[in-house]
Amino acid sequence: MEDSSVNLAYEDGIATLTLNRPDSLNAMSGRMMRSLERRLDEIERLSGLRVVIITGAGRAFSAGGDLKEFEEALSASGTKLVDILRYNQDILQRVEDIPVPVIAAANGTAIAGGLELLLCCDMILACEGALIGDGHVRYGIVPAxxxxxxxxxxxxxxxxxxxFYTASTINAEILAAWGLVNEVVPKDRLMDRARELALEICRNSPEAIRAIKSLGRTQSGDRTRQDRLRMELEKWSHHVSHPDLAEGLRSFGVRKAPDF
Incomplete structure (x- = not known):
């Protein structure tokens, strides 16, 4: 029987991943993380992918790791728990490495691992009243x-x-003022707004967007400012022969929307 811990829908170049353990507030069990890995494999094979949306079923985005499973793993072996956390980190890295824009639609509480998943997304939309926080230290846990x-x-x-240090949750409206959350919308409008934003993205050059996202990933670390500027120019040199550039310039000349 197919695992439904994470569901995938695909339409019009937009893939939607839904965390689907609502009875457990979408806690990230081992089963869910393996399901997420399989869905990411499927996403890599999609033709024409432009945007990914990630949301949760029920009243929470995700309450984080499944602490019951963590306790069982720790009882068996500390090494086993570290292996689980290493695997989870690798899966979250794959989310961050998705080459197209990723929109988080936080439909409710996002704590600890739930927050960490949000942070792997390029943009965060949240419903009114959503509570977001780290929370690890409340249970003696170091984030992994x-x-x-x-x-x-x-x-x-x-x-x-x-x-980090208070383990408190903070209202999405405050986090929007802090710059962590892009927009706060009524809960019944959350997925509509996520799709509207995705469709706005889809109207633009997918190749240029992928290039900009890849530059964002490579411009961190120890590279100098001049190195990062040169990397941008190098990306341009590869992009100059891409059909999207020719189409964009042609459409500007005839005052019509480009066909990407």
């Missing part, structure tokens, strides 16, 4: 899904520290 890196890339050090 990338929060200590990605959250500090998105927020100021002091605001990231507030989320």
């Amino acid at each position: 899904g990338g929060a200590t890196v990605r959250l500090r890339e998105r927020l100021s050090p002091s605001r990231a520290a507030q989320l």
Whole structure:
């Protein structure tokens, strides 16, 4: 029987991944992470993919890792738990590495691993009243899904520290003011708005968008500012022969929308 811990729908170049353990607040069990891995494999094979949307079923986006499974793994062997966390981190990295824009549609609570999944997305939409936080330290846990890196890339050090050290959840409206959340919308409009945003993206050059996203990934780390500027120009040199560029310039000349 096919596992439905993560569902995949695909239409008009837009893939929608839905975390589907609503009775457990979409806690990231081993089964769910393996299901997510398979869905990511399927996404890689999709023809014409332009955008990915990630959301949750029920009243939560994700409450994070399945702590019951963590406790069982720790009882068996500390090494076993580390192996699980390493696997989970690899899967989250695959989400971040999706070459097209990824929109998170946070339909409710996102804590710990749920926050870490949000941070792997390019844009975050949240429903009104959604509560988002780290929460690891409340249960004596050190983040292992990338929060200590990605959250500090998105927020100021002091605001990231507030989320880490208090383990509190913060309303999406406040996080929008902080710059972590792009938009807050009524819950019954969340998926409609995510799709509207996805369709806006789909009207633009997919090749140019992929190039910009790849530059964003390569411009972190120890590279100098001049190195990053040169990388942008190198990307341009590869893009100059792509049909999207010719189509964009042609459409500008005739004052019509380009056909990408």
